[in-house]
Amino acid sequence: MSDCTFCKIVAGLLPSYRVLEDEHTLAFLNIRPASPGHTLVIPRVHARDVWEISKTSHGEVADMVHRVAAVLKTTLAPEGVNVKHNTGEAAGQDVFHYHVHVVPRWRGDDLRLTWSSPLAPAHELEQVLERVTAGR
Template sequence: MAERDPDCIFCKIVAGELPSLVVAEDDRTVAFLDVAPATPGHTVVVPKEHHRDLLTIDPEALAACAAMAQRVARLATERLEPAGVNVLNNCGSAAWQTVFHFHLHVVPRYVDDPLRLPWIPAAGDRDEITATHERLTA
């Protein structure tokens, strides 16, 4: 298990040093409601051990977080009846990561909710996509 970061807000929540509204917990993860929710039911899933981000978390802890995110998404779907669910991870400051303890956001989506992400899917440049593929698979 990775060491706890004494300055990390999520480590403090896991340790019970800061209050949270836990919706689910197991031996590896904790899921609690976000204090600045994007929509009703917005939940944060964290590993109990400290991992900075997606690039540093070990595969077993990542799998445990993914399983808990699925559990929370099912719970939200059953109890809150959203039209859909987003599961998001922000890795790095440029990707909106503000707490540097790996976490997944489980965001119930409602037909009339105001949440809009800045990325709007549109057809990409095929040559650029092909060039990126070549760089990734070289």
Template sequence: MAFLDRSPAAPGHTLVVPRVHARDIWELSEDEHARVARTAHRVARLLKAALQPEGLSIRHASGAAAGQDVFHFHLHVIPRRRGDAIGPGWEAARADDRELVEVRARILAHLPELR
């Protein structure tokens, strides 16, 4: 389901939530996540038609370390305009190539258990 955020970052800021409770993305089933994603896509199209934003951000945080403060999985769909002062949420820095290779190897080592 989707509804307007009571504390919007921008006009039209919408929350998309699953109908079943899941604390975070790790508790959400793939099927439920697909339903949330489809709803977010529909919301994005509605917001584009209704508000004609210059862009759109879709944000999510799982876990307190990522900034999650409402412990029910949800996506923020936020219409954007140039100069709206809504930042990316992190300072981007180019990663060291060795670090990327190491992290990729660690991820690939766990791939078989997710198939």
């Protein structure tokens, strides 16, 4: 067993508040919730991040995210939901087992998960697009 907190939760070695689970994924309440019902969805098989997770496992997580969002909508009646993932420390990842946050939202909850950026000039977008498409 690795030192991964989420692998220990999957194995039942650490407690969790399980919302939904199936043979491939586990969804449990975040113990540091951004809002009531904030749920984490993880693959049962360890993958560090979006660059490491298999296409199949990523699809299984996406399916569970969809199921969790539906359960939260029915039971907690949020006015919206954020679905968020961070890969790498620079992006805010602090547990290095792939996971997706499903965060119920209500008007006036004052939770800030968005950003406001200036409009990019066309020439900058063209330069980035050129680099990205050249590297495919």
